[in-house]
Amino acid sequence: MTTYLLVISFLLHGILLVAIVLLSLRVSKAKEIEKRQAQVAKEIEDTFTAYLLEIKEENERLLNKLEENGENGERVRVQEERYNAPQETKKQQDHPTSEPVTFKEAEEDSLPAEMPVEYKPPLPEEQVDYQPSIESRILQMYKQGATVEQIAKRLDRGTTEIELTLKFQLRMS
Structure with missing residues (x-):
């Protein structure tokens, strides 16, 4: 009888x-998955941070260029005045819409020199060309073998933006 109880005890x-x-293996796998998820979350956060820093630098460069060119607000003010308070003079009302306004007439009417001299109606829908999105152009160039730097130069974008787009698009597919 004792042998029988010993066998049952060993089996149990x-x-x-x-x-x-088995339970310890499952716990270690769960911890490993948590570590991977934390690492991926950190990579995404770092990528977004780098992307935002690059955008900030580009914005600062744009502001510097605008200040260098002397367009730091005067052009915006002129455009606001033009669109917020349209005033038609007598000469503007006398011109038929089919004839373009010349520079001489624009000066006489005291219009800003930056005002377009002739109205061009929008193209009909059948003449509008299809332009692929930036993402599809990036993927197409990447599949053709272009490097990230080459793509960034051709599309006039930042390398971080190209890397981020490729990373997300390749993960999605």
Whole structure:
């Protein structure tokens, strides 16, 4: 009878040891998955941070260029005045719409020199050309073998933006 109880005891101990090993493996896999998810989240956060810093630098360069060119607000003010308070003079009303306004007439009417001299109606829908999106152009160039730097130069974009777009698009597919 004691041998019978010893055999049952060994069997139960063996089953419990196997169960403990299986549970410890599952816990270690769960911890490993958590570490990978935290690493991916950190990579995404770092990528976004780098992307935002690059955008900030580009904005600062744009502001510097605008200040260098002397367009730091005067042009915006002129455009606001032109669109917010349209005033038609007598000469403007006398011109038929089919004839373009010349520079001489624009000066006589005291219009800003930056005002377009002739109205061009928008193209009909059948003449509008399809332009692929930036993302599709990036993917197409990448599939053709272009490097990130080459793509950035051709599309006049930042390398971080190209890398970010490629990373997200390749993960999606």
